[in-house]
Amino acid sequence: MAAKIVDRGYLTKCRLEEARIARGEERKKFFKDVVHYYWDEPYLFRKGNDNLFRRCVAKEEVEGILFHCHGSSYGGHFAVFKTVQKVLQAGFWWPSMFKDAHAFISKCEACQKAGNITAGTRCLRTPILEVEVFDVWGIDFVGPFNPASHGNLHLVAVDYVSKWVKHSRTNQRCQSVLKLFKTIIFPRCDNQ
Incomplete structure (x- = not known):
């Protein structure tokens, strides 16, 4: 029984050390990531790979931004990558942009009605005749x-x-x- 208690204490001590190390690594990661952010009251901005600052948006604003960049008259009902590109060009950023854009586009009624043109629904192309006068x-x-x-x-x-x-x-x-x-x-x- 004493051996088990010692083992339990040893395991607890090891877990505490791992937690401290993890906290230290988390702290390093936090300070490494915080360099990319800038606070300008009342907004938080994130510096992207292209050295442009984009405003971080809350979850409540995401659907409105996606509507304007995908479904509005100047949105164009493009696919996920192009819609995210328009969001970035508009100066917005949030961590799950691609996932949220995919979910929004899959619910878009206009995109569902138009759908993709598959090989089965595509019309056969007729060749253009290249003829001279009085040939045909x-x-x-x-x-x-x-x-x-x-x-x-x-x-x-x-x-x-x-x-x-x-x-x-x-x-x-x-x-x-x-x-x-x-x-x-x-x-x-x-x-x-």
């Missing part, structure tokens, strides 16, 4: 417009680049279509 044609039959045209249709050809239009009346026979191709379209496509 759009051809279509139009009509009949009135009974006086005797049922004739109009064959319309439009160049995609120059928007040049050529039309001819046809009675749906291949000869009129072939005539349009021979006289108007194919001679312009010759590179000779």
Whole structure:
């Protein structure tokens, strides 16, 4: 039993020494950190890595600051990093800026409605045509417009680049279509 009491006393003595050492380390850390702070009645300022002083804010002010830097008309509904960057540019600082900004943005109704554009919801991109004049044609039959045209249709050809239009009346026979191709379209496509 005596051995146990001695052991308990020894452990208590060791714990007290550890506590004193911890208090000494805490004291050193406190004085090391206090160099970065500046008190100007009634505000506390913290010196950042960029040597700019920013006002330390209370928890009650955080939501209003985040609203102005994220959700207002000049906020822009940006993501966490950009919102924190705007907070820092506005001259504010608090220890849990990133965590609070993430929580605020995840509750933002406008950001929830817009959401991210994923690969599944993104539209396929259509390639832009790089063509010369008279390389690509759009051809279509139009009509009949009135009974006086005797049922004739109009064959319309439009160049995609120059928007040049050529039309001819046809009675749906291949000869009129072939005539349009021979006289108007194919001679312009010759590179000779």
